[in-house]
Amino acid sequence: MSPHVSASSRTRTLIAHVEDKPGVLARIASLFRRRGYNIQSLTVGRTAEPGVSRMTLMIDADDDTARRIEANLYKLVNVLDVVDLADHAAVNRELALIKVKADVDTRPRVLQIADVFHARVVDMDRETLTIESTGTHDQIDGLVDVLGAFEVLDLVRSGVIAMTRGRESSRPQPNTHVPSPTSEEQQSWPESSTTATPISA
Amino acid sequence: MTANPAAPLPGNPRTAPGALLTGAEIIWEALAAEGVDVVFGYPGGAIMPAYDAMLKYPGIRHVLVRHEQGAAHMADGYARASGRVGVAIATSGPGATNLVTGIATAMMDSVPVVFITGQVSSTLLGTDGFQETDVTGVTLPITKHNYLVTDVADIASTIREAFFLASSGRPGPVLVDICKDAQQATAPWHPPHGTPRLPGYRPEPHAPDEMLERAARMIDQAERPVILAGYGIIKAGAGELLRAFVEKTGVPVASTLLGLGGFAASHPMSLGMMGMHGEAWVNNAIQEADLLIALGMRFDDRVTGRLATYAPRARKIHVEVDRSEINKLVKVDIALIDDVARVLSAITPRVQAKTREPWLARIAGMKGDSAVRDIQGLPDEGRLYAAHVLHDLWRITEGKALVVTDVGQHQMWEAQYYKHDYARKLITSGGLGTMGFALPAAIGARFAQPGDDVWVVAGDGGFQMTACELSTAAQEGIKVNIAIINNGYLGMVRQWQQFFYGGRYSSTPMRSPDFVKLAEAHGLTGLRVTQRSEVEATVRLAQATPGTVVIDFRVEQEDSVYPMVPSGADLAEMIRRPPPPSPLVETAEDP
Numbered sequence: 001m002s003p004h005v006s007a008s009s010r011t012r013t014l015i016a017h018v019e020d021k022p023g024v025l026a027r028i029a030s031l032f033r034r035r036g037y038n039i040q041s042l043t044v045g046r047t048a049e050p051g052v053s054r055m056t057l058m059i060d061a062d063d064d065t066a067r068r069i070e071a072n073l074y075k076l077v078n079v080l081d082v083v084d085l086a087d088h089a090a091v092n093r094e095l096a097l098i099k100v101k102a103d104v105d106t107r108p109r110v111l112q113i114a115d116v117f118h119a120r121v122v123d124m125d126r127e128t129l130t131i132e133s134t135g136t137h138d139q140i141d142g143l144v145d146v147l148g149a150f151e152v153l154d155l156v157r158s159g160v161i162a163m164t165r166g167r168e169s170s171r172p173q174p175n176t177h178v179p180s181p182t183s184e185e186q187q188s189w190p191e192s193s194t195t196a197t198p199i200s201a
Numbered sequence: 202m203t204a205n206p207a208a209p210l211p212g213n214p215r216t217a218p219g220a221l222l223t224g225a226e227i228i229w230e231a232l233a234a235e236g237v238d239v240v241f242g243y244p245g246g247a248i249m250p251a252y253d254a255m256l257k258y259p260g261i262r263h264v265l266v267r268h269e270q271g272a273a274h275m276a277d278g279y280a281r282a283s284g285r286v287g288v289a290i291a292t293s294g295p296g297a298t299n300l301v302t303g304i305a306t307a308m309m310d311s312v313p314v315v316f317i318t319g320q321v322s323s324t325l326l327g328t329d330g331f332q333e334t335d336v337t338g339v340t341l342p343i344t345k346h347n348y349l350v351t352d353v354a355d356i357a358s359t360i361r362e363a364f365f366l367a368s369s370g371r372p373g374p375v376l377v378d379i380c381k382d383a384q385q386a387t388a389p390w391h392p393p394h395g396t397p398r399l400p401g402y403r404p405e406p407h408a409p410d411e412m413l414e415r416a417a418r419m420i421d422q423a424e425r426p427v428i429l430a431g432y433g434i435i436k437a438g439a440g441e442l443l444r445a446f447v448e449k450t451g452v453p454v455a456s457t458l459l460g461l462g463g464f465a466a467s468h469p470m471s472l473g474m475m476g477m478h479g480e481a482w483v484n485n486a487i488q489e490a491d492l493l494i495a496l497g498m499r500f501d502d503r504v505t506g507r508l509a510t511y512a513p514r515a516r517k518i519h520v521e522v523d524r525s526e527i528n529k530l531v532k533v534d535i536a537l538i539d540d541v542a543r544v545l546s547a548i549t550p551r552v553q554a555k556t557r558e559p560w561l562a563r564i565a566g567m568k569g570d571s572a573v574r575d576i577q578g579l580p581d582e583g584r585l586y587a588a589h590v591l592h593d594l595w596r597i598t599e600g601k602a603l604v605v606t607d608v609g610q611h612q613m614w615e616a617q618y619y620k621h622d623y624a625r626k627l628i629t630s631g632g633l634g635t636m637g638f639a640l641p642a643a644i645g646a647r648f649a650q651p652g653d654d655v656w657v658v659a660g661d662g663g664f665q666m667t668a669c670e671l672s673t674a675a676q677e678g679i680k681v682n683i684a685i686i687n688n689g690y691l692g693m694v695r696q697w698q699q700f701f702y703g704g705r706y707s708s709t710p711m712r713s714p715d716f717v718k719l720a721e722a723h724g725l726t727g728l729r730v731t732q733r734s735e736v737e738a739t740v741r742l743a744q745a746t747p748g749t750v751v752i753d754f755r756v757e758q759e760d761s762v763y764p765m766v767p768s769g770a771d772l773a774e775m776i777r778r779p780p781p782p783s784p785l786v787e788t789a790e791d792p
Contacts, residue, residue, distance in 0.1 A: 019400070022349070023337065027341060030341050067527075068525055071523075071524040072525045074401075074403070075525055076401070080400055
């Protein structure tokens with residue numbers, strides 16, 4: 001167990017916008033490895049803005065550790081901004097493809113489960129069913145757990161992507177956002193406990 | 202540091218903007234535009250175009266080292282002594298990997314150094330070409346930032362960015378790896394100037410006024426406050442601001458190792474060094490304090506001892522430019538994420554003037570307890586103690602020398618007995634603890650401060666790690682005075698073996714060459730001291746002798762540094778020097 005995972009740790013999602021330059025992913029991976037921070041999932045992709053990529057990181061961290069991760073990410077010259085979705089209402093989604101052994105006898109039961117989870121069947125042969133599911137991380141966990149009653153032959157999960165709810169952009173505007181440091185962060189830590197919005201869809 | 206590109210250094214060509222230059226020439230144009238007048242380096246295949254072009258830039262002096270680690274430490278020593286950016290240059294592969302210890306040293310102590318390395322041609326990248334190493338990969342965690350340049354058109358702007366990054370915010374090393382074909386290609390020279398556009402880089406955070414106000418009230422309310430002054434004071438040039446704050450508030454100052462000299466040791470409010478080998482009263486004062494005001498320091502484990510019992514009664518205010526240091530080890534009550542000079546100038550008018558006599562009297566009592574056992578008041582009985590050598594060196598040089606120490610026992614004795622009144626006059630590897638640092642760093646510091654009396658204080662072990670740089674000093678005609686505190690052991694490790702490993706001296710006895718003959722073999726002067734009575738005359742002889750002088754001080758072999766807080770112990774749990782008949786006692790105020 002990493003020294004940064006304590007009893008008050010919980011899973012949270014960070015969004016980082018980074019310059020789309022060689023080596024940026026290595027810098028972020030190196031930071032997490034060196035400081036002993038845990039990454040549950042990491043997704044990277046382009047944004048609508050040329051030269052800017054977006055990373056969604058799911059991490060296990062308590063509030064203090066999350067703040068230090070954020071501060072350390074900001075120290076990387078190629079990181080443009082970081083948003084901890086613990087402070088925002090957000091939609092998060094993960095995509096999974098699950099190949100399950102399903103013969104004539106078990107197929108109806110697997111299909112029924114897929115239906116309950118609003119998952120789609122995207123491939124099928126005599127022995128197997130391949131199910132595509134989109135949902136929150138926990139929903140995917142639930143589906144995978146239930147399908148465990150059958151034989152799961154192959155499983156791939158995309159990692160979580162997330163976006164703030166409502167009108168708010170996940171990308172702080174350069175002129176309005178003061179990422180380092182906010183007045184709240186300048187204040188006393190021991191007393192202040194951030195009231196985090198649970199991440200749920 | 203924003204250089205004026207319109208003012209080339211004497212001897213450098215006057216290149217018109219837009220002129221077609223090779224990448225190699227652009228490197229030197231860009232360095233000259235930054236005001237660079239000395240670089241430390243070693244040539245090799247992938248950097249040869251740059252070395253060839255260098256001949257056209259006589260305004261930049263090149264110091265040929267004997268090992269690239271030396272170049273890194275020289276650039277580091279230059280930067281620490283001057284406050285400017287140091288520059289080291291090396292070839293690809295082994296040249297670059299030899300820099301690594303020096304880069305990590307600069308990183309840990311936040312020293313602004315720009316490293317330029319040659320790289321194989323861009324067409325060979327990733328093919329395991331001869332002398333190819335992924336140097337940006339290797340140095341990724343030990344640089345503030347690094348660059349791989351494959352296109353001649355990017356060289357000038359990258360070097361400008363490197364200097365800006367190295368010297369702004371929390372300073373640090375930046376490496377620029379430049380492919381050989383980019384050095385050979387040509388591009389028009391456009392001098393970059395001003396602040397580079399780095400949208401993700403925010404070096405100047407500002408603490409809001411209401412937080413400064415809250416900190417001021419906390420300081421007003423404290424009865425037993427202590428300032429913890431770190432290297433940030435020196436980097437920010439905040440010594441005078443700190444003095445004004447201290448003289449108004451009556452808060453005494455404890456220093457980290459790297460903070461020594463940031464606040465004058467002779468000032469009545471100076472307590473001395475804190476931490477593992479700090480003075481007993483300093484550590485006790487911290488443990489009794491009701492408020493710690495940490496200024497530009499990062500609560501290193503050598504400073505705090507056991508975290509769970511560190512300053513248990515104290516509220517904490519942390520003034521620090523790097524937000525990621527806040528609450529890393531010690532939870533603080535108020536964090537002021539800002540430049541320490543700006544905070545001090547803003548907060549001094551807001552705090553109440555106080556004298557805090559009961560608290561200062563209490564600390565004076567703790568001091569008196571140690572002062573009666575001051576080593577300096579005791580006879581040496583014909584033996585040569587390192588503590589006496591350092592004390593005498595301080596007295597003879599009137600505390601004005603620029604002292605560069607290596608790492609180990611002598612480093613701690615220097616910190617305890619050489620009382621630094623001036624900033625940037627102690628240069629030492631505090632964070633990484635790099636043996637072999639002192640001699641090359643002193644050569645670099647010599648270029649930054651040509652008027653200073655530069656002294657290397659090194660152990661017999663560390664000195665030999667980079668002793669090859671004696672040859673550099675000889676070739677370059679550089680004068681530094683080298684005091685080897687020679688006890689025939691890797692002394693600090695031997696001390697730990699004595700205290701914590703049952704006295705089993707595993708690989709710590711060390712046989713050294715005859716340092717006097719070693720100096721003479723380099724065409725330098727070697728001297729030897731075995732009695733305290735010889736110290737003063739020998740130091741003065743070294744000062745008066747042209748060229749680098751090596752003094753072999755044959756000190757007591759199994760002496761230890763006291764007090765000592767064992768690693769991970771409570772700060773107040775100090776190992777004290779055994780009572781007489783041992784003639785030595787631990788450090789204390791000077792008589």
